[in-house]
Amino acid sequence: MKQKTDSELVGTIIKLKKTNPGVAKLLAGPKRNQSAINLDKIESVKGDVLIVGKVLSSGDLEKGKKIVAWSASEKAVEKIKSVKGEFVLITDEIKKNPELKGLEVLR
16 A cells, blocks of 8 residues: 555545455555446446446446446446436545445446
């Protein structure tokens, strides 16, 4: 973690180490190992989703879902909102749900 320069990321990793060490480990790893997930892959998951990485806009969602991720493209956020879904940053979600319960982790 000494190599991380984003103070917000480091703070998030420290908070998650206590409540969800698996997700903390994924965030602490190299950025090249973090996932970039398209909406069509998210559509195949039934419940709400946690993505340790970025949400991309390829594909469509048919139903609104709560998608929690480190970041997302603008077009992906537009598509999520168009089907009455919700996009939440990981940093905001751990304030309300520190253990990230009810979210399926996509890699």
